[in-house]
Amino acid sequence: MIDLKGIYTESILSALNGELDAQTIYSLIETPKHQHLGDLAFPCFSLAKAMKKAPIEIAEHLSQKIKGPEIDHVQPAGPYINVFFSKNEIARTIIPSILTAGAAFGSGEDGIGKTVVLDMSSPNIAKPFSMGHLRSTVIGNSLALIAEKMGYKAVRLNHLGDWGTQFGKLITAYRKWGVEEDVQENPIGELFKLYIRFHQEAETDPILEEEGRKAFKELEDGVEENIRIWTWFRDESLKAFMTIYDLMNVKFDDWNGEAFYNDKMGEVIALLEEQKLLETSEGAEVVRLDDKQLPPCLIKKSDGATLYATRDLAAAIYRQQEYHFDEALYIVGQEQTIHFKQVFGVLKKLGFSWADHMKHVPFGLYLKDGKKMSTRKGRVILLEEVLNEAISLAANNIKAKNPGLQNAEDVAKAVGTGAVLFHDLKNDRMNNIEFSLEDMLAFEGETGPYIQYTHARANTLLRKSPIEDVEFTSLSDEDSWEVIKLLRLFPEMISKAYTQLSPSVLAKYLIDTAQSFNKYYGKVRILEQDSELGSRLSLVQAVVIVLSEGLRLLGISAPDQM
Structure with a gap:
């Protein structure tokens, strides 16, 4: 595609006596706010010292020297040189090239032969798909499509939140107050009610928190009944999520959630021990990142439980082995910035050079009445309801x-x-x-x-x-x-x-x-x-x-x- 800034740069370069290089000229060229001021403008301030003249004088002088077959005329405007291109000359190149390329117009080659993996969406199972997860989903999906347009192979990863203490709490809540028929009829809605009720009751009954931790420990230990309930929650959640993803036409290549990495964290801990990176701090196992001005990365709690960082380390290693990615993008809220700096820092300490090509893509929040949405407190807006309302309005x-x-x-x-x-x-x-x-x-x-x-x-x-x-x-x-x-x-x-x-x-x-x-x-x-x-x-x-x-x-x- 024709580069008007490039054409103007060459014209200015040929009119100068080496006072500026092409890259500098290109970076200085601006687009005027009003079309009567021309198509592009070059400010002459940076030439004043070298040419020992006022910028207005330089603009007057240089405007007489700038010529080219694609240029109709040049006009000085104070310290600026405004260029007007030959419209038909340029248009005869631009329009046919778009029509010839069709939908391929705009395709790039930067990513050809390369793979990018995108960690995106990642809702928590057994909870409604709220507006809070919309941003990760749509920003991630768009970046994947743009990456493909640039020539990359894009792998979309949905790192489901399907593990952790909250599932012990939910199992406890279901056993105390849940009705199987109600959950079968409206899985996400009923599980959401149970989740909110657990936290409401726990404010006055601290023993509930202990019961929740115990139920999760049983889940980790493979107690059959806990696994059965957890699997049921997961399956029903995925069915509900698919309805929303289908509405938005979003697809994934990999649905491996946190639970998938349970048997892969031992390898990470072994690697850290082998390279003598683990240190004990107040009974917990950490990797120090003082050299990166970061707090220590917590790998194992004092009770032996692993954490998000351990799972993300295991996930990164698995994804590199599975997909041999050239870039890895984590489309996750800005509140996780320190976490990802720590994870990337630990991977670099382990000697993985590919960690240099991992990026956290942060984003802001959806707020409700100026406050962050919270599923725990029931302050949440359901994405499916918003989408259906929008579709209904469009239909009307x-x-x-x-x-x-x-x-x-x-x-x-x-x-x-x-x-x-x-x-x-x-x-x-x-x-x-x-x-x-x-x-x-x-x-x-x-x-x-x-x-x-x-x-x-x-x-x-x-x-x-x-x-x-x-x-x-x-x-x-x-x-x-x-x-x-x-x-x-x-x-x-x-x-x-x-x-x-x-x-x-x-x-x-x-x-x-x-x-x-x-x-x-x-x-x-x-x-x-x-x-x-x-x-x-x-x-x-x-x-x-x-x-x-x-x-x-x-x-x-x-x-x-x-």
């Missing part, structure tokens, strides 16, 4: 505005889930998000349905086209040029989203592209039969390709009609 909108729409049910599902997913992904992943059903389900403004509607509108134009074969020759209007410049950036935005491990880069780009196209649509009679009709329809087709593929990379469907 379709019924009101387009009652004859074919596949209305499928479109409602695509639009409803798209609203929820896009609302998450357009936010910078490090920001907390205050839960607002109204904002999430809004179909106007900077939303998923707005982009989907723009895509459907563009498809409608193509269906109404009076000509079959379209070819780009030239366009004379300014608004089409603004759209073309944005379409050109699609490969760059995909690469940037992966480099920054932030799907919001792509989401914000799609908003800009949809807004630019709608502005164009509002000003230009696209289907008017004149000499530029084929070029306008070529542009529309290119918009369809970019919006459809961009939404797909966010895990969102793009209906042809709405």
Whole structure:
């Protein structure tokens, strides 16, 4: 794809006498906020010292020297040199290349021959799938799709929370207050009630906590009845989770949860002992990480029980042996930052060079009334309910505005889930998000349905086209040029989203592209039969390709009609 910044860099470089190198020039080039100021701008401040002139003088002087076949004209504006490209010259390269590539447009080669594993979603079994797990799921899924677009083989791992003291507590609660028929009829709902009740009762009855720990110890020791109850809880949870994953069209390659690594932690402890990395601290076994300015990593508690870190070490070693990954991404909330620094630090101390290619991808929280959601306290919003409400709202909108729409049910599902997913992904992943059903389900403004509607509108134009074969020759209007410049950036935005491990880069780009196209649509009679009709329809087709593929990379469907 044509690199306008690269073209401008070369033109500036040839006009200078070695005062700046190409890389520096490229990094300084800006995009003006207003289109009347040109397509790109170069600030001359950094040349003042070397050229012994004021930046305004330098801009006046250099603007007369900058030339090139793709450049229409150059205009000094104070200390800036603004360049205006030859629109048709550039467009004749950009639009045909998009149409030729189709859905493959924007594909990269950085990941070819490489594997990336993504630890994502990872809900706790026997608990409802809450909004709290949405971010890990959708950010992880989008990063996996973007990685595949960059050429990687992406392996999606769902490290289920299916082990730990909480299951001893839940087994205890079920034995005391549970009714088998009720659990069979509504597994997650009933188990959730039992979990909340346990913690409520434990506030006034401390013995319950001891009973819960004892029940988990029996589970660890393989007591048959405890294993039977735990397996039942796990199986029912997975059935409920699959309903939600199917709604969001999210799939996994590996469902190994915490319990899977029970028999693999001994190997980790043996390795640590062999390399004399374990130390005793207050009866517990730890690995010191003072050299990394980190607190000690707790490997075994004083009672011999292993911890999250032990399991994550075992999981990392297993995944490297199983998948031979080149990169490993952990899409887990920012509150786990220290934990992952410790895990990666221990792996490096063990001599595993691949630990340098492991990254924690943190994100902010969903808040309810400014507070963190908590399943223990019952302060939780269920994701399935939010998705179903969004789909229902979309169905009502379709019924009101387009009652004859074919596949209305499928479109409602695509639009409803798209609203929820896009609302998450357009936010910078490090920001907390205050839960607002109204904002999430809004179909106007900077939303998923707005982009989907723009895509459907563009498809409608193509269906109404009076000509079959379209070819780009030239366009004379300014608004089409603004759209073309944005379409050109699609490969760059995909690469940037992966480099920054932030799907919001792509989401914000799609908003800009949809807004630019709608502005164009509002000003230009696209289907008017004149000499530029084929070029306008070529542009529309290119918009369809970019919006459809961009939404797909966010895990969102793009209906042809709405």
